[in-house]
Amino acid sequence: MITKLLIANRGEIACRVIRSARQMGIASVAVYSDADANAPHVKMADEAVHIGPSPARESYLIAERIIQAAKDTGADAIHPGYGFLSENAAFARTCAKNGIIFVGPSPEAIEAMGLKDRAKALMEEAGVPVTPGYHGDNQDADFLKEQADKIGYPVLIKAVAGGGGKGMRKVEKSADFAAALESCRREAASSFGDENVLIEKYITSPRHIEVQVFGDSHGQVVHLFERDCSLQRRHQKVLEEAPAPGMSEEVREAMCSAAVRAAQAVNYAGAGTVEFIVDGSGELRADGFYFMEMNTRLQVEHPVTEMVTGLDLVRLQLEVASGGHVPAQDEITLSGHAIEARLYAEDPVTGFLPSTGVLERLDLPEGREGVRVDSGVEQGGEVTMFYDPMIAKIIAHGGDREEAIERLIDAIDSDVGVWPVRTNAGFLRRALAHPDFGAGDVYTGFIEAHLDELVPPGLPALHYGVAALVLSGAGRGSDPWDSLAGFRLNAAPRVEYGFDAGGERLSVRLAQGGVSVNGEPLQLSDVQGYLGEQGGVVEFVHEDDTLLAAVEHHRDGLLITLQGQAVLVRDHDAAVDADALAGGDAVKAPMPGKVLSLAVKPGDTVAKGQTLAVMEAMKMEMALTAPRDGVVDAVNAAEGQQVNEGDVLVALAEEGE
Template sequence: MSTDLATKLPSVLIANRGEIACRVIRTALRLGIRTIAVYSEADANAPHVAMADEAHLIGPAPARESYLVASRIIETAKKTGAACIHPGYGFLSENADFSEACAANGIIFVGPPASAIRAMGLKDAAKALVEKAHVPVVPGYHGEKQDAGFLSGEAERIGYPVLIKAVAGGGGKGMKRVENSGEFAAALESAQREAQNAFGDARVLVEKYVLSPRHIELQVFADSHGNVVHLFERDCSLQRRHQKVIEEAPAPSMPPEVRAAMGKAAVEAARAVGYVGAGTVEFIADGRNGLKPDGFFFMEMNTRLQVEHPVTEAITGLDLVELQFRVAAGEKLPFAQGDLKIDGHAVEARVYAEDPENGFLPSTGKLWALKLPKGDGVRVDSGVEQGDEVTPYYDPMIAKVIAHAPTRREALAKLAAALGETVVAGPKSNVAFLKALCEADEFVAEKFDTGFIDRNLEKLGAVKRAPTKESVAAGMSALIEAEQDRLEYAHYKRSNEAFSPWLVNDAFQLAGPRETVARITIDGAPSRVRLREDSNELSVSMNGAAVAAWGVDDAEVTGGDDGFYVVRQGRQTHVAMEDLFAIDLEEADGDAIVKSPMHGKLVALFVEKDQKVEKGARVAIVEAMKMEHVLVAPRDGVVSEISAQAGQQVAQGAKLVVVHGE
C-alpha cells in the first residue's frame, strides 16, 4: 500500500458521533490524518469530541437540528480546511445530495458516488436494477403506486405473510411483518409514518415474507479503477424488530458453492451501479433445508460502512476504514479476490441501553457505572464513558463487543465470557439477554433464523421477571452502610464527638435475633423486606426466602442519586428507601392513566376527550430512537383527560391519557 496517504488526505471531518466517530478517528490518527469532530449541544463532553484534534459545535441536541443539517457540516468543513468528510453510518452517510454538496465545495466524500447512492437508496429501484444484472430478488410489488387499497390488493396477490418495507433507508425503520389482511391497514399506516419520520419519504414496497429466513450480507469493496471484490459474508439473522442484535462472520453452515454464488451476485450488483468504496449487499435466504445456490434473494444494498464491519475486519485482518480512505484518495485496492482468506470466526454483540424485560424499551439516564471487557481476541468499540448520559435523541448503543477465535463455538464462548464481565449501571441494558443468546443451545448448534429471538423470549430472559433476593440483599447492605455513614457524619457535625452506638437504627433488642421490616422500592415499586441480624450476620428475606446481605459477592453495587444500582449476571436492580411522600394520588382515585414508557415524541393520538374505549384499544404512539411504541387502553372506560398533543416531546412517565371507569 501507499504510505503517503496523509499527503493526499491531510485532514478529515467526521460527520457523525458516538462509537463510529471514535472508530474513524482512531484509524485517521494512526494514518497521520488530522481529525475534525462535530458535535451537538448534547454531545459537548462526548468521547469523540475529546479524541479529535479539534471539535466544533453544530447545533442543538435533536439530530435534525445538528447532525442532519448538511449545510452546517459543509460550512464547518470549509472553515476548518477539511480535505475530506467521512460520514460514518446513519445520518448523512447515504444522502446523495450531501455527497454532491461535498464535491461542489471541493471536499472529498469518503463513500460512493452520488449516482450509486441514488441507485441503491430506494429499494424498489435497486431491485429493478439488480434484476437486469441477473441477481435474484424477492417476489413482491416494487412500483410507484402507494394507494392503501392497491397495496392491500398486492399483498393478497403475493400471499401472506408479507413484509411492508420503506423504500428509503434501513435499520428496520418502516418495516412491518403482516400475517393477514385484517392487520394490513394499521401496519401500512405505521410503516409509512415511521418511514416519513426517519427518512423523509413515506413510500413503501410490499414483498413476500420468506419462511425460516436467514439474513446474510456480503461486504463489497470497489475502487475507482474498476476493481470490485467481496470480503466474504456476515450472518445477521439474530434480529429483533428487524434490527440486528448479534452478527457473525463467516455465516454458519455456509457451503463453498453458495458463498461463491452470493459473492458473484454481490459483486455484479456493485458493478451495476458503478460502485466505489465500502458497501454491503444484503440477501435473504430460505433456510428451511440448508443454504442453496438458488435459495437466496437480493434485499437491498447499504451504500456505506455497516455497524457490524468489525467481524469482517477480524476474519480478514483488514482495516476497512483505512481502505475507505485509500480508495477515496484514488488508490487501487491492494489485493484481488484470490488474495483474500478467512481466518477463524468472529461474533459481535450490540450492547444497548434498553430493557429486555419490558419490551426492549429504550432506557435513558446517567451511566453510573460502565465496565467493558478486555482480553485476547476481544475488541470493544464504544462512544460513551462512565458518567455520560444516554439521551433520548440518538441510537441507544453503549458498545459493540466483538470476539474472534479459531472456531465458532470458541468465539461464542469468548463473547459470552466477555459479556459476563460487562457492567452497565443506570439505564437498563441488554447484557444478560446477549449472554443468554450466545449460550442458547440451538444458536450454538447453528439451528436458527430471523425469528429465533421472538420464539425464545422466555428462555432468553426477555420477559418480566422478579428481582432476585441476592440482588435485593446486596442493595440493602449498601443502603444500611450508607445510612450508618450518614448518621455517624451527622452526629459528628452536631456534637464533634465519636458516634454513640445508642443511635444505631438497627431494631436493637436485649435478647435474641433482631428483626425489623424495611420499606424500600425495588425498581421503583414499593416493597417490604424483613431484616434479621443474628451473631453480627445480616440476612434479608423476600417472600420467605432469606439470603445473607453481606454474602453476595457476584454483584456490582453502584450508588446513584437515590439508592443503589445492583448489577448481577448482567441484570440490573435498583434498590432505594421508600419515599413515603411520593404517592401517586392520581392513580389512587380509580382512574387508569396511560403514561409514556420512555422519553420520546408523541407522534399520534387516536382518542378524544369523552370517547368510549375498550381495554387494549390503541390510544397513542410514542416514538423513541426512531422506533414506534403503541400504547393501549388499560381498561374499558371513557377518556376523561388528554394531557399532551401529537408532535410534542414527552418525558418518561409523563401522563398522556386518563381513562375513567364507567
C-alpha cells in the first residue's frame, strides 16, 4: 500500500488528490513554483518542496526535479494529476527506474494512445469504430491537401500528439487548407514538440461523448458510464454532464463496450477516458459514434462521474496503483444526473481573454445541498499568467437533469462572486438557462451558434438599474419608489443617475413604477432591500424571475454581483474618455504574455481588422488586429519578447499625417 504520495501538479487537482489521500491515511507531498509558494495545495499537504521558477517549463515540467523531490521526502508514489507530466511515458519509466509507483497506466499504454494516428490504427484492429480520414506518416503539405480534398470538406487537421484543443484546425474549403496546416503545425510544435498531423472528416452537428474506463493489474477493465462534454469553446470543454442527454441503453451498451475494448487493446491499468465524436444530427445511434482519442489519465470532469456512481476515482486510482482490484461491472450503477461548470478567470466580453490579478473577493457555493466545489485558489490569492485560468469547478447533482440544472443555476445566482478578476460565471449561467440546453439539444457548435445570447452585446443594464435603486434608497426601510425625490412641476417625480460605462456616460432614470437605462425601459419590480453600512442584498423581479443582487460599497463605487457577474458601478467622469480615444492609434497587449510574431514594420499601410501581431498568454494564442485603416508609425516589440498588459506593441500614425 502507498504510504506517502507526491502530487506532481498544482491547483484544484492537487487539492483534490490530497483530500482523498488524507482519507486513506496516506501522507501527501506538494511541489510548488515561485508563483505557488502560498497556494492552497501547498498549505494542505503534509510536506511541500520548491521546484523552481514560475513558468511551468522551468518547474512543473522538469521531471528530474519531481523525482528528486520524491526521493528527498521519501515518497513511494507520484500522482501526476492532469496536464504537465500526466501523459508522459518517459516520466512514468523514470518513476519505475527509481522504485517509485506512477499512479497511472504503463508507459507502453501511454505511448500506444499518445499519438492519435497510431491509436486510431490500433483501434481499428480492436474493432472500435474510427472517423474516416488520413492517419499515415506522409506529412508532405501537398499530399495532405490531396487527402483532405479526397475526404471532402469540412475536415479537421489535428496534431498527432495533441490534446486539450491545441493543434487543431477546422477547414471549410480547399483554398484555406495550406494556411490552416501551417498554423496547426506551428502550434503543435510549440505545445508538444511534434508538428505531425492527421486529417479527419468533420462530423456535422457533432457531439463529444466520452466513457470513463478503469483497469487494474489483474487484467480487469470496467466502464463507469459516459459523460457528455459537447458544450465547448475553441475545443475547450465548458459544461460536462453525466449521463449524456438522449442516451438509450442500446447506444450506451455499444459505446461503453467499445471503450472497454479500446482499453483492453493496450492492457490498460488505472483511470482513462475513451473519447468519441458522435453524430448528433438526430437520435443517438449504435453505429453513429467514432473513436477520437484516449486520455491516459484522470480527466478534469471526473467529478460528474463520481457524483452519479458514488465512487471516489482518486481513491480507486491509488488502490489500483497499490495492486488492488477494480469493482465488478455489475456493482457500478448510475444514480441521478450531474453537471459540471468550469469557472474561468476570463472575460467573455473581450472575447474570453484570460483575466489576471489578486482575488480581492472570492465567493463560491460551498455547503449547498447537491453542490460540490473543487477549487485550488483562495480569497487574497492571485491568478497569474503562468497557468490555466480555472478558478473552480462547480458541480451539481440532482435526481434528474432538470434538477441538476436548477441547482447549478441557483448556486451561481446566490453564491458566486469574484472581483476584480473577471470570470465567465454569467456566461455559464446563461448557457445553463438556455432553452435548447434545457431540452438536451447539445452539440460542439452550441456556443458558437448562440454566442449573441450567451454573451449579449451591450452593457449589463440590470446591474446599473440595481445601482440606481440602491442609491435612491432601496434597503433603508422603505419602498424605493416611495423615497424618490426629483420633484417636477406638473409631472411625475423622476431621478436620473449618470454612471461610467467604458468611458461614456450611461443614464439611468427612476420614475414612479419604472426604470430606464439610456432610454430603454427595464422590467424591474417588487424591489426589497437588505442593506447595511457595508452592503447587502437587493431582491427584485425581472421578467417574472425573482433575482438577488449582492451589493458592496467599494472604494471606487458600488460593486453589484448579479447572476454570477460582478460589475463595479461608478459615477461618470468625463476625464476617462481621453484614454479610450487614444486607443484608436495603438495596438496594446491585452494581458501579459509573449509576442509570437509581428506582421508589420514602420511605414506599412494596414487595413482595419488586419492582423498586426500574434501573442501567446495563458496557453492561448491570440491575434492583435488594427483598430482602423492607417500607416504603422512604430513597432515597439520583438518576436519572442515578454510584454506586460497595456504595453503598446504597434503604434499607428495619427490620421491625416
